[in-house]
Amino acid sequence: MKMRRILAFIISACLMLSLLAGCGSNTEKEADSKADSGTGTASTSEESKTAETKPEPVTLTVFVDTVQAQDQNLRKAFDDYEKISGNKVEFNEILGPIQEVPQKRDIALMSGDTTDIIRCNAIEGINYGTAKMVEGDLKPYFEKIGFDAEKTFGDTLYKDKDGKIFGVPTIATFWAVFYNKKIFDEANVPYPKAPWTWDDYIETAKKLTDPSKGIYGSYMPLYDNMFYIKASMAGLSGYKEDGTSDYDNPLFKESMLFYHELSAVHKIQPSWAEQQIKKMTSTYFLSGKCGMMFISSWYFSAISDLETYPRDWEIGVVATPTFKDLKENKNLAICDFHGININSKNKQAAADFIAWVSTNEYKYRNQFPAMANVQKSDVEDVFKSIEESTNGQITVDDLYNAYYNNGMGVASEKILGPIASQYSAIIKAEGENFITGAKTLDQAIADIKAKADEAIEQATESNK
Amino acid sequence: MTAVKKKRKTMSIRQQEAMTAYIFVAPFVLGYLVFTFIPMLFSIFISFIDFNRLGHLEHVLGGMVEFVGFKNFIRIFTDEIALEAFLKSFLYILYFVPGRMVFGLLLAVFFNNEFYLRKLSRTLVLVPYVTNIVAVTIIFAIILDKNGIVNSILKVLGVNDPPMWLFNASTVLPVTAFIGVWQSLALVVIVYLAALQGVPTELYEACLLDGASSVQKFFHVTLPLISPTTFFLIVNNVILAFSNFALIKNLTGGGPGTASRVAVINIYEEAFAFNHYSYAAAQSIVMFIIILIFSAIQWKGQKKWVHY
Structure with missing residues (x-):
């Protein structure tokens, strides 16, 4: 009887201890300061x-x-x-x-x-x-x-x-276009040179796209800001002076259409849907199946990591293309x-x-x-280091011209402000509604504006 | 020196058994209190205050946050996205629960018969149930891709423009529910199989003597006798369908747009993407009440069709 009681106590104690052990936190590595x-x-x-x-x-x-x-x-x-x-x-x-x-x-x-x-x-x-x-x-x-x-x-x-x-x-981090020199060479297309426009980008990508080989001329990451590239490059913040949403500015509508047409009309890059379903990430470009990629400079860490992303082709970088109809083009940065x-x-x-x-x-x-x-x-030392890590494929001059000497100002790549996270979620959801045909472009834009305004109002009230 | 033995106060056998039982139950009770009951009480508390932004919890617990009554609950009824999310949860239940019940029962009936490789087949049904949910979502994303196996077969069969199953607002929810059914079918099969094996064989023998057909045997003997199991599984499935977070989050993330944004995904987004903790808590309480009402209705209704 006594043995049984002891055994019951030991089992119970073990259960209790294992339960409590689960409560430990590894984020609480407090400073012993x-x-x-x-x-x-x-x-x-x-x-x-x-x-x-x-x-x-x-x-x-x-x-x-x-x-x-x-x-x-x-x-x-x-x-x-x-x-x-x-x-x-x-x-x-x-x-x-x-x-x-x-x-x-x-x-x-x-x-x-x-x-x-x-x-x-x-x-x-x-x-x-x-x-x-x-x-x-x-x-x-x-x-x-x-x-x-x-x-x-x-x-x-x-x-x-x-x-x-x-x-x-x-x-x-600043944005620019990386390109796969092997795909350019095979398609007999000269490497892109700045200054260039988004029309040039599209035309170049069309020449590189080869569905029979599964090659896309262009690739862009699955970020919500892809839905408003043009508006960002025009320097719009997403808010009007009175604090309400600026999404009724025609540039946002043009931006969404521009992004959608890259895959739906020009067929130069995988659609948002295809990327979502195939769970394609930003590193897809490094698989060697894309001619160009528009991405920010954090990408250098992936490019330099030849162990994780080995490649047998050379890489180049060129400044962000500009929109012809914008008075001033600003490069995206954050x-x-x-x-x-x-x-x-x-x-x-x-x-x-x-x-x-x-x-x-x-x-x-x-x-x-x-x-x-x-x-x-x-930045010369950093540029030299990048030049070394890419075996000289991207030179110090390439980098300086692409990121600093590009004749563009700088604008935030993201809509920030009081409802940044919500704004991002709203744009992504409504952008998808437009892309899938669940909503027209006008409906999607109007809904972004309405929902963003509502979120701004609630945030203002909550922060009072 | 004579040692005087003190008489030890001993518990009766009944008391000792009770004590042992308490000790065994204590870990569960402690875990339940810490991880379920107290957070539930806290959720109820924060649903009545304005904790809809980032902030330190000590401010909340210190009473530095405004009490807003039912404001967070009222907001749900004017929030199009939240209402749609609840509606999508109901739709998901309509696809998921009957699918799981019917396919589960059919497979259980099938496995209740003797056939070649029965043990292997039973094991195979268990495989999706123990497969990592992320792996399941990746495999189905490939199968259901625009140029995946399913669409390739459809194209061979003459369908010109098959849909992108997981990126089409009208197909995403039923397809997600179907994947959910496939992934979690094993539990229903096992429970039904146990119930089927508990049906007395004499009843089938009596049916045989009366000349009943197989269909008649199934509907007039088998189904009524396994009705308590069916009742348990329906209640269980409705709760599971309401709270099926991992599959939907990994498969679609609630998209495209908000097409598969069911209530549980919306609650997560409100709380952890937008820091609307009070509003998310209010929505979770509404969801809890809906599940409670569902279960109560089923509990009431069982008298008419469940045979114990």
Whole structure:
């Protein structure tokens, strides 16, 4: 009897323990930091000045996704920062698929997570800023370490309506067209040269498209902003001055039609539907089945990864085509976001870290800086590194001409603002309704406008 | 020194058994409280406040959020997308539940007979049930592609322009339900098979003596005797159809447009894409009430057709 009782107790205890073990969280890798040290230690660059009195080193934690956690170049950048500052930087890895990272991070932050640095995209960063989940005024922290964020970043800084800085960009991504030289050669088509127009792009893609070989002349990623390329290139923000949706601007309608016709009329690229069903991702271009791809510069990390995406063909890059009927064409671009968790216990050290990575990280990761007034000399090392990683297929001049010396201004690739996530979902849903024939173009555009206005109204009311 | 043995206070056998039972039940109760009951109470709470944006939970728990009464619930009835999502859930039930019940029963009847390779066939029915849902969605995406196997066969049969099954507003929901039925059929088959094997053979022998046909035997003996199982499965299937998130999310994501955006997908989007936590909670409570009403109606109606 006694044995049975003991056995029952052991089994029950095991069940209880296994249940409780499941409650553990891997996002709660709290920093073993001391209470707010008050002052940072790092400099804005390796050459810049170090604070006179070195405070106690702290351990900083940074939210990263699984891809970033595996990125050796990012780790190297952080390691170098550790050497300069004396602080320790730990990844707080959000496990699981990339698309679920924002939700998991939201929940962690809502629950009071104290991870010091929030690293995310612009839309998520703006959401955190609006929700006051990140430190709302970084200027005093930057002043303490002598970092002039305004001068370094200019308009790319994340500011609230009162002009207070709540976020800093690190990497900027710009759009351009990559092309497969082998497909061009086989079709006897000369490589594209900027300046060129979207009409030129379509005509070139038509010559490259060969259904018998399964080759498309063009490929574009499954991003909602493909539905409004022209409007973005015209510099439209998606909002009118009074804050309502600007989707009744004819350029949005033209944009949606333009994108739809690339597959439906010109037959130069797989349709949105085909991409959805076949679950084709942005890396489809690297399979060698597409002549050209319009994508942002994050793509260099995929191009350089010959182990994951091996290829036996050469690659080129050329500036974004322009729309003939637009007065001014702007290239699409967007920056990432770095902010300090409002619950961070190391805000000064976190500001020091942000100041350093925002001006240095791009060098380690073959990416473009988000800093204002970038000169060729600023990016020459990065360009050389890209040239090396592509075995000279893409030269320093190619890169500079495609991304900086293209005669275009810069506009946000995405509609941001107070309802960025909802706007994106509405455009995607209505865009699909138009593409599948469930709605006419006019109906789809009118519904986007109506739904966006409703969402703006609700967001305004909710934020009061 | 004489050791005086203290008389230990011992529990009666009944008390000991009860204690053992409590210890065994405790892990489940604890898990249920933490992962189901408390979140459910919290959902009810936040559905009555204005927590429709990102923010710290401590503010919510600290009472810093405005109490808005039934505002979130009322909003559902003016929200075209939410109403459509509930409607699509009902439609999904109409495709999913009868499909699962009929095919499940037919297969169970089939497997109840002796035939060559019966064991292997039974095992094969289980395969989709244990297959990863993501793998299932990828395979069906390939099969149902514009130039996939299904459309290739249709073209051979003379259909000129077969639809893109998963990217057509009128076909996406029934096709998704069909894939759902195929994927989860095994459970229905197993439960029905167990029920069929419990039907007394004497009744079939009596039917044989009375000269009843196979169809008559099925409708007048088999179906009434397995009716409690049918009732259980219908209730279970309706709940499953309402909450079938993983398959739809992976297969269509609610698209194209909002064509397969059922209630559970809409709730997820509202909560985790738009941070409308209170509104999503209100929708989930409405969904809970609808399932409750469905189950109550079935519970009431069972007296007329379920034979225990």
